[in-house]
Amino acid sequence: MAPALQRRALAGTPHGWPAHVHPVLQRVYAARGVLCPADAEHRLARLLPPQTLGGLERALDLLETAIAADRAILIAGDFDADGATGCAVAVRGLRMLGARRVGYVVPNRFEHGYGLSPALVASLDPAPHLLITVDNGIGSGAGVEAARARGIQVIVTDHHLPGERLPAADAIVDPNLPGDPFPSKALAGVGVMFYVLLALRARLRARGAWGAREEPDLAALLDLVALGTVADLVPLDFNNRVLVEAGLRRIRAGRACAGIAALAEASGRSAATLTAADLGYALGPRINAAGRLEDMSLGVECLLTDDAGRARELAALLSGINDERRGLQAAMVEEAEAMVARAADSDAVGVALFDPGWHAGVVGLVASKLKERLHRPVVAFAPAGEGGGELRGSARSIAGFHIRDALAEIDARHPGLLGRFGGHAMAAGLSLRAADFARFAAAFDAVARERIGAELLSPVLHTDGGLAPGEFELALAQQLRVAGPWGQAFPEPLFDDVFECVGWRTMGERHLRLDLRDPRDGRTLQAVHFGGHDGQPPPTLLRAAYELGIDDWQGRTRLRLSLRHRQSA
Incomplete structure (x- = not known):
C-alpha cells in the first residue's frame, strides 16, 4: 500500500545552536523535540540514575550475598539480540564486580519454549544458587515456581509489560511494572541489566569493596548495551540515546569487544564509521539468526569471547546462519503474500496467517514484512513442535494499535483460547492450540476492527x-x-x-x-x-x-x- 507523504511539524523554534550545526540538522532536531544543544548532549553524566528503579534493593541484597559467599550464579537469557547482549553484559559485568562462578543458559526455542519455562528449569544440572533472568521472566510464573521449588533464588530483570499476576520471584526489576518510578519506560532488557550492574557497583563502592584498587569500568559494556538496545527496536528516548551514543563511541574508537568488532567486519561495515542503523540492520540480524534457526549460545559466545580469532570464526558462522535465514524468510514471505492474494475478497483488519511448513523462528519477520505491505496488524503462526498440536505466533502492529493489549483483550473475551502471550505495543508473541487458529483469527480481526479507526489504516x-x-x-x-x-x-x-x-x-x-x-x-x-x-x-x-x-x-x-x-x- 503506497503511503501518503506528510511533512513533520517542528516542536518549537531551534535556538542556541553553534554555527557549525547545519540549519537543516537544527530543523530535523526540532521536528523531534530537540530544540537546543542541551537536548542533544548525550553525555553519560546525563544518564538517569538507577536508584529509582523499583525492586533494586532486594535484587542488590541477593547479588551482594551471592558474590560474598562465592555462590553459583546463572544468567537465563533469551533467543534474540536483546537477550543475547543482556546475557553477555550480565556475565561480563558480574565477573568485573567480583563474582567468580557465573554461567549462562539460553532456552532452545523448540525444546524449552520462551523464557524461563519449567522445562528449562528442569534441564539445569547442577542447579545454581541464584538465577537471574535477562529480557524475560515477567511472564514466567510457572518457571519461577519451578526454580524456587528446587531451592533456586530468582531475580527477574525484564522490560516487557507484566500480566495480571507477577511471578513469585525473590526480586523483580522491570521499569514497566505498575507504579515503578523510573522515568524512562523504554529501556531494553540489556539496559535494565546494565542498570542493575550500575547500582550493584555503587552498593559495593559504599562498602569499600575496591580498597586501593581501581574501580571496574562498566562503560566497557556499553558497546553491547548499544547493540541490544537498537536491535530490540525500543524507542530511542533521551536516556536510550545516551546509552547508544556511548556504545557507538567505543566501537568507533576501536574499543569494542572482540565479538562486535568481528560482526562489523563480517558484515562489511567499518567500525570507525559504524552507525545505529548498522547495529540494527547488519550486526543485530546476525545475532538474531542464531536464535531463530540454531542455538543462541553461538551468539552469546561470540559476544563473550576475548579471542579475536575465535570471534571471527563465530561471526562467520553467524553470517552463514543469517544467509540461511534470509532465504527461508523470502520463501515464507512469498507464501504469505500468496495467501493474502487468494483471500483478496477478505476485508480483515487484523490479519492472522498460518502454514504448517513455516519455521517458528522466522514468523516474526514474516509478520513484519506483511504488516509493512498491508498496513494492518499481522500475526504469523508456525508449528511449535513436531507434533503440530500447538502453534507459536509472532505479532507486529501499526501505530495506534497496542498489540499486547489486544491479545489481553482476546484472552479476557475468550478464556483458554491463548496459551502464553506477552510483548510490547508494536510486537508480541503468543502460543495457541492448532485447532483454535480459526477462532483466534476471527477474534483478532474483531478486536482490530473495534480499536482501529479508518484513518489508521492509511499509511503515512x-x-x-x-x-x-x-x-x-x-x-x-x-x-x-x-x-x-x-x-x-x-x-x-x-x-x-x-x-x-x-x-x-x-x-x-x-x-x-x-x-x-x-x-x-x-x-x-x-x-x-x-x-x-x-x-x-x-x-x-x-x-x-x-x-x-x-x-x-x-x-x-x-x-x-x-x-x-x-x-x-
Whole structure:
C-alpha cells in the first residue's frame, strides 16, 4: 500500500545552536523535540540514575550475598539480540564486580519454549544458587515456581509489560511494572541489566569493596548495551540515546569487544564509521539468526569471547546462519503474500496467517514484512513442535494499535483460547492450540476492527521537508550520519523533493540505480532505491522520499540519495 507523504511539524523554534550545526540538522532536531544543544548532549553524566528503579534493593541484597559467599550464579537469557547482549553484559559485568562462578543458559526455542519455562528449569544440572533472568521472566510464573521449588533464588530483570499476576520471584526489576518510578519506560532488557550492574557497583563502592584498587569500568559494556538496545527496536528516548551514543563511541574508537568488532567486519561495515542503523540492520540480524534457526549460545559466545580469532570464526558462522535465514524468510514471505492474494475478497483488519511448513523462528519477520505491505496488524503462526498440536505466533502492529493489549483483550473475551502471550505495543508473541487458529483469527480481526479507526489504516510516511539546491552536500550528509543516534521513535532524517529521472538501471533483480536531476538548478544527483524495481521504468518526473546518504564503496566518499519511496509527481 503506497503511503501518503506528510511533512513533520517542528516542536518549537531551534535556538542556541553553534554555527557549525547545519540549519537543516537544527530543523530535523526540532521536528523531534530537540530544540537546543542541551537536548542533544548525550553525555553519560546525563544518564538517569538507577536508584529509582523499583525492586533494586532486594535484587542488590541477593547479588551482594551471592558474590560474598562465592555462590553459583546463572544468567537465563533469551533467543534474540536483546537477550543475547543482556546475557553477555550480565556475565561480563558480574565477573568485573567480583563474582567468580557465573554461567549462562539460553532456552532452545523448540525444546524449552520462551523464557524461563519449567522445562528449562528442569534441564539445569547442577542447579545454581541464584538465577537471574535477562529480557524475560515477567511472564514466567510457572518457571519461577519451578526454580524456587528446587531451592533456586530468582531475580527477574525484564522490560516487557507484566500480566495480571507477577511471578513469585525473590526480586523483580522491570521499569514497566505498575507504579515503578523510573522515568524512562523504554529501556531494553540489556539496559535494565546494565542498570542493575550500575547500582550493584555503587552498593559495593559504599562498602569499600575496591580498597586501593581501581574501580571496574562498566562503560566497557556499553558497546553491547548499544547493540541490544537498537536491535530490540525500543524507542530511542533521551536516556536510550545516551546509552547508544556511548556504545557507538567505543566501537568507533576501536574499543569494542572482540565479538562486535568481528560482526562489523563480517558484515562489511567499518567500525570507525559504524552507525545505529548498522547495529540494527547488519550486526543485530546476525545475532538474531542464531536464535531463530540454531542455538543462541553461538551468539552469546561470540559476544563473550576475548579471542579475536575465535570471534571471527563465530561471526562467520553467524553470517552463514543469517544467509540461511534470509532465504527461508523470502520463501515464507512469498507464501504469505500468496495467501493474502487468494483471500483478496477478505476485508480483515487484523490479519492472522498460518502454514504448517513455516519455521517458528522466522514468523516474526514474516509478520513484519506483511504488516509493512498491508498496513494492518499481522500475526504469523508456525508449528511449535513436531507434533503440530500447538502453534507459536509472532505479532507486529501499526501505530495506534497496542498489540499486547489486544491479545489481553482476546484472552479476557475468550478464556483458554491463548496459551502464553506477552510483548510490547508494536510486537508480541503468543502460543495457541492448532485447532483454535480459526477462532483466534476471527477474534483478532474483531478486536482490530473495534480499536482501529479508518484513518489508521492509511499509511503515512513522514518527512523533514525538502532541501534547497545548495543543501545537497556531502558535509551535511556526514553531519546527519553521526548526529543521532537515529532509530525507533527518533527516525533518521528523511526528505522529499521532485526530480527528473534522466537515467536508471537495475542492480540485481530488485534494486535500482537512478540519475536524478534537480529541476531548480539542473544538478544531477546519484540515487539508489533498494527493493524499488517493480518491472516498470521509473516515471520521468517523480517525487521521492530520500535519505541524504554517503556512498563509501571501495574507499570513495561521495553523496548519494537513498530512496525510501517514489511516486509520479
